[in-house]
Every structure is written in C-alpha cells, then in structure tokens.
Amino acid sequence: MVGGAIRPGGRTARVRAAVLQAAGDALVEHGFDGLDLADVARRAEVGKTTVYRRWGTVAGLVADLLTDMAEQSLPRTDTGSLIEDLRANARLVQRTLVDPRQGALFRAVIVAATCDPRTAEALHRFYAVRIGEWAPCVDQAVERGELPSGTDAAEVIRAVSAPLYYRLLVSGDPIDEATADRAAEAAVAAARAGIYRMAITPSNPDVLPRT
Amino acid sequence: MVGGAIRPGGRTARVRAAVLQAAGDALVEHGFDGLDLADVARRAEVGKTTVYRRWGTVAGLVADLLTDMAEQSLPRTDTGSLIEDLRANARLVQRTLVDPRQGALFRAVIVAATCDPRTAEALHRFYAVRIGEWAPCVDQAVERGELPSGTDAAEVIRAVSAPLYYRLLVSGDPIDEATADRAAEAAVAAARAGIYRMAITPSNPDVLPRT
C-alpha cells in the first residue's frame, strides 16, 4: 500500500504561508468583519476553494494565524531589576498595540475569539504562554526579597498588560509610553503591598499568611 | 404648510424599544457576527425594511443599543471610604461581566466598536461617562488626605476595571469576586504610592512634585 500519509511538504507549506500572510494583510485593511476569504485567496494567488477547504471560516483562518504568531514571539528581557523587566514588558506590549499592523492584527484576533470557541481557545493558550514566559522575572524578585513570598507571578504580569488592552478595546484612550510605564509601576506597587499573594493551600505550604 | 416635523411619538418609540430589546436578545444568542437584521425584525414583530432603513447595519443598531444602555446605568456608591467605594465598583463590573446576558451584550458591543468608527465613538463616550461618574470618590479621598494630591481620578477608576475586562476579552481567565477585590486593592495601593499623579502643568498649578 502506497501513500495514505499526510503531505506537509513544499507546496502545502508554501500555500499556508502565502495565505496567512495575505490574511494578515486583509485583516489590517478591512478588519475582522470585512474579511472575505475569496479576497484572501486572490491576494495569496491561491484558489479560493483551497482556502475554504483548509480553513473553512474566517474565525478558523484567524485561529491558525494566531498559532503562527505564537511561534515568533520575542524573548523576555532579564535585567535583574523587577521594575526594569516589567517596564520593558509594558513598553513591548505598548509598541505592539500602537503599531498599525500589529495593533490591527491583535484587535482582529481578539474579536475573532469572541465569535468562535476554537479561536478563543487558541487565543487563551497564546496569552497563557506569553504570561508564563514573563512570570520568572517576578519569581526572581520574590527570591531576591523584593516582593512578598507567595506572590502570584502570572497575576502581576496580567496586571501590567491589562490597562493597555483596556484602552485598546474598551475606553479608547491613547496608549503612550507614559501609560506603559505607569502600568508597570502600578503592578510593582500593588505586588509590594502584597495584593497578589496567593491563598495558602496544601500545595503551597511555603506561603506566609497575610499581614 | 402642515407637517414637516419629525414624529417621535407613540409608534416610532414603540418600534425602537421593540427592536432594541430584540437586538439584545439576538446578540446574546448568536453574538455580534451571527446577527441577522431580518431575524431581529422578526423577533420585534416589525418589518425588516424598517430595521434596515432606521439602523442600516449591525454596527449602527448596536451603537443605538449602547446609547440606550447608557441611560440606565446604576448610581455609584458613596461609603466615605476609598477602598469600599472602589471594591463596590469592581464588584459591580464583575457581576455585570459574569452575568450571561449582560456579559454577552458588553462583549458584543465592544466587538462592534472595533468594526465601526461611529460605534467606537459611542462606546468611548459610554465609558467616559461611567468613569466620570465614579471619579469623585477618588477626588474625595485626595481631599481627605488618603491619596497624594494631583492623583488622576479617572486613571484610578480605569485601573479598577482594566483587569476584569482583560480577563473577559484577552486572557479568558475566570472573573470571580476575589479578582474584583484584588483589582480594587491594587488600584488603591498604586494610587497611594503616587503612581497616578498627573504631571505638573500650567492648568494644574496645585499639583505637588513627585518624591
């Protein structure tokens, strides 16, 4: 028996790359709601049947685009100072959201996630990975004694990003560098005050009680 | 010459109310992307021509729904304690976002805003009003000496909501009461630390310099 195996080789990969590139371009230009798969196919110089067959819906295409974006995320900084690291993270997020192409892409991806469960799943994994990548700088700060023990590292990282995404999606206020710096400083101030300490559980016996 | 005036009376108002109610129901059931204006018309027992004529697009309808929602916002609490007030605010937002109907509505409205400039305008006004409504409790805390002078009240209120919306739209983490309380406590801790003090400007001569 010959064949029967999947074929990730040359053509298939080339088509996927071209389509994802074209999908990004189209998303930036028309937004999530104005996305036409036939238009994406035309840009990618690919048959529209192919796009419909492999990705099916706009949300499905965006979900794949997201897994592609996840693979090329930047490494975190490690300056040895909590505030420096968090400021670097905040400014990275700020620059990403303000960038015309990247910002539009993130908006589109977040919108797509609210319309399709599988895209939502991909989005949440994406952010779980990113948060997990930056969490160590908080843990190191705890070890250095800069923060109270038991501080929830992921929660601190989330606190840095939250004000920026809030402005992008909800309030519409400008997202400048000062906003980013304030977000980082606020997260440090709250963490120092012990706001992000986790509850004492059997699996975390080393956590000290709150004052 | 008789007539020529607009007619906001009986029928028109009744149609608007029925359509907005139906639009809310449909949004909760199918989400923003799955919204069909003909379906809304059927639910409202109104001709679909009417819906298309008066609102035109899904985004336009959502924008009108938003101005309707803005008129029935709850008044803020005033306990005389900053942390109490902010916790009340955070829990109000938390309950709203977790509520199946309200949560879905807010998600849909935010999504619609990313697709249409006029809806975005309406959304930003909506939040500007809400933030302005809660800002006084921060100003009062400044007057009582609980917070440094020059603290940006709106920024503190935004800081309370941001982590909740971040979870709703971006990370997908659960939004429980503990999250709400933490958001309020973090905002207070950062404000106490002077993170939200505004820059000194000619229009704000009373602001003290940062330490």
Next chain:
DNA sequence: CCGTTAAAGGAACTGCAGTTCCGATAAGCT
C-alpha cells in the same frame, strides 16, 4: 374630526459569500 405626510410594512429582486463538482498538479514512496 380630517387632511397631510412621516414612518412602517410586504414582496419581489439582486449581489455576492460560501458550496459543489470535477479535472489538473505535484508530493511522497518504491
């Protein structure tokens, strides 16, 4: 009350996103 006309309603029409069908191309194996 009654006339005027703003606004609603019904039904047929249209354009285009999404589907179906089948022939063409090239990846992978021997």
Next chain:
DNA sequence: AGCTTATCGGAACTGCAGTTCCTTTAACGG
C-alpha cells in the same frame, strides 16, 4: 523514473443578507 493519491484550482451553482419599490398605517397640526 513511474505510480499513486493528497492537495490544489477553475468555473458554475446556490442561498440568503441586504436592497428596491410601492402600498398601507397612523402621528401630528388645525
């Protein structure tokens, strides 16, 4: 190189969201 078949591509088709056109209803002014 040659065979098999996964995958791609073109073109015609279909369903339905959104439009058009004209008729009917009921606010508002006198």
